[in-house]
Amino acid sequence: MSKLLFEGPEWTFELLGQAHDAIEEIALNELGLDVYPNQIEIISSEQMLDAYSAVGMPLMYQHWSYGKRFARDEALYRAGRQGLAYEIVINSNPCISYNMEENTMAMQTLVMAHAAFGHNHFFKNNYLFQQWTDAAGIHDYLAFAKNFVANCEERYGVEAVEEILDAAHALQSQGVFRYGRPPRPSKEELQAMQRQRDGYESQQSVLELWADNMGHRDNDATAEDGELSQRRGKMNLPQENLLYFLEKHSPVLKSWQRELLRIVRYIAQYMYPQKQTKVMNEGCATFTHYYIINRLLEKGLISEGSYMEMMHSHTNVVLQPEYDDPRYGGLNPYALGFAMMQDIRRICEDPTEEDREWFPDIAGNPDWKSVMRDAWANYRDESFILQFLSPHLMRKFKLFMLSDDAKQPNLVVSNIHNRQGYRNIRAALARSYDLAYLEPDIQVDDADLSGDRELKLTHSVRDGINLDPENRDEVLRHLKRLWGYDVSLTARDSASSSRISHASTAA
Template identity: 65%
Template sequence: MARRGASSLLFDGSEWSFATLSRAYDAIEAIALGEMGLDVYPNQIEVISSEQMLDAYSSVGMPLMYQHWSFGKRFVFEDHLYRKGRRGLAYELVINSNPCITYLMEENTMPMQALVTAHAAFGHNHFFKNNYLFRQWTDASSILGYMDFAKKYVARCEERHGTAAVEDILDSAHALMDQGVFHYRRPPRLSSERITERARERLEYEEQTYSDLWRTLPTAGGNADMEEAEEEALERKKALNLPEENLLYFLEKHSLILEPWQRELLRIVRVIAQYFYPQAQTKVMNEGCATFVHYFIINRLFDQKKMSEGAMLELLASHANVVFQPSFHDPRFGGINPYALGFAMMQDIERICTEPTAEDRDWFPDIAGNGDWRGTLLDAWENHRDESFILQYLSPALIRKFRLFHLTDRSTDRFCEVASIHDERGYSAVRTALARSYDLGANRPDIEVVDVDLLGDRQLRLRHTVKNGVLLEEADRDATLAHIRRLWGYDVSLAGVAASSGAVLYECSSRDL
């Protein structure tokens, strides 16, 4: 093999400088945009220390975040493990914003800086900008402005009302974050300036008025018959737009005891929860996209003689660690590695498009042998989430490679059953079961506000639709009810109803806590 000339290399050795970073960025950008056809937000790259990376970890990865004791607790926990050598740090952190902010850790070697630039500044960046979930549910251009408003607003509330009072509300709001998103309705997109203006207008209005809904309630008592009572129930549900899946939204709008500043705190937590909603649904795709992008780019840089053999070996070793999938009996096993599955699926799509087998042509007639793996991947990254992506593109060849099988564990049985394996009869069942495991709607508790006893004690009634017989953990359920009770101000009841039959499986109330 001919020795690569030092003059053609983007960098030589492990040390980096800003000039070297800039030179590497330009070469990576040329491949990402010119050869792969990626479409990205403008990039803003910042180099930070390991302590700053730990701080970013603790505040859910946002560059601007309000203060809360839970973030400090997590910082101490992560810092302890890092200092003891029991846990490493991510080489980068990327923010879904416009411009897209990528944090590089200053301890990285120059080859690693190049890899994570390709991975985050172009792989994740493209996915954030183009995937339909992020386009529908997030506004990258306003999130940083909103977080700046949120940080300053929480600080002002702490000065005016005290840290303890603010933390009480945030504690309860954080406990309800998973139940604080709209799963089916698309929230309106507003600029950061309009969001701040609306918050100010809302606070001024609420300080001067009461809700007409509560002011015009009929008094309790009377001899209304059952039909009239049912009509009143329908009317109040219509007025409150029930059932409501977003608990934080309902409490923000209709709680009787919350002051305007407390309602705004709920709204801040709710907006943050909604911002992260698409990321929870695209972990495999997002990481698979970024990993495929960095793998393609570093190989192209090597082919162009812009990277040395030593740098390439370092990057391939790091890449192998990222996509490593431990076996189920390995002590390191913690489920399916999203990097491993995502990257393998991206490579498999490339193979199906360019070198399909007869099996591939049977399973994927629309893409097998089309020769356009770039267009196929760009289309998949844009139009799918993890569940639909796996259901659409997981091939029998990859099922065999990962040795996947479907294990059923019914509560009524005393044993587990291997229902499907990686064979002709089992491919579809295995793929469907794996896809379902990434469906948030099927794996998170389905809890809704269904009624409020306005004529009596204003008890908030919640319904948990129980799927596949999976009940809530009693301790977590009771703790969550207590948080809802704090924000609502009156008793809260929860009924578990079987999804299939409608039978009531359990009932509990904050009154019993």
């Protein structure tokens, strides 16, 4: 009698259950994975497009930008110019995986191993997701957000709601806490939030808000400095999270508008760990499915034909096009992540002298699975690359480093494959995944509610890379809509603090 889990391309829910159990046996008992309970949903291509448009989140509130994205992706998909993912997985408890109904049984098996166990384990165990997300509460919060936005549209009008959401979306990358958690709200603040969510409108006037922030003004410079220091201390300035600051201190926003800002920044914060772990997360999931499908073949649970179908998909996923290939778009996070996971296993099982020199703590360690789980739990992309990228892999990927000095007429190859070159290349590649370096450092510097009420921002410019003026001015207009008064942005060099540019919404 055949031991195969399935024999043809057609899937049934019974076959999916059998495959899931076989995958789970390998994932938990051999790889030692620790996962949330799985909930696997089978959806159509249209539903997958819908999930795409709403940044992969279920129960997402409505916004015109999601519909625009849906229309674009659907047109490309129907024209054969864009494919769809085989699955989408949600960081939640239970962990929800959406699998395409068009998948063959072999592909359903592959994506279950990839998402329901690889991504699932990473979501549950990586420190960023543990510290910054609430997997058990995300479904309830999204349901609340969807209903709250819909109720606001009905009560205040679609245009009024979209105006706030448009501004909040424009600022959502600056609506996260990068270095520390927000102050924990007091009992009174929590009760106030609940009243807002229940439909209670605060009757506190703008004048009362100003009065709360007004103090004795003195013409003496020392008194002004003291007042500035006191004002900044009261508002916890400087503040990196612009949406949080606006939610707490905007003189003009109503309570329902503040709640909309809170919804956008909460979801932005929830997604922030995924932006920091793209290489690791996909590397973990790809390594997991690769290990599992090979073990299924070794145990005689899948046919060679099914295995070849899975490997064909796997090979496409981890393809790294050459720099002169039309498909090249930088380093493929699947390719780099999977290669680094495979390399860690190689260093543990069959290290070279070079490996022993560069990785003395793990080279020759027979328990490579434990090393892998520790890496998945305790690193993000930047630190993972800085710690584990080996000279062997740098040679395999043919990495080198160019220096672009504005004072020189030509690019210079500054680092190649030698001892110091490896370290410099690894450090430069790691920094390219550091969001603190990639995203602009913009902070609220001052806001005098008892004076001109201008919101003053400072942008710390790194390596001379300033903001695009057109985009900057558009975002400042969104800021002004949420603040109610003029907004200015001063760009200063991060090293010297010298002023580079200044922009303001003032006429």
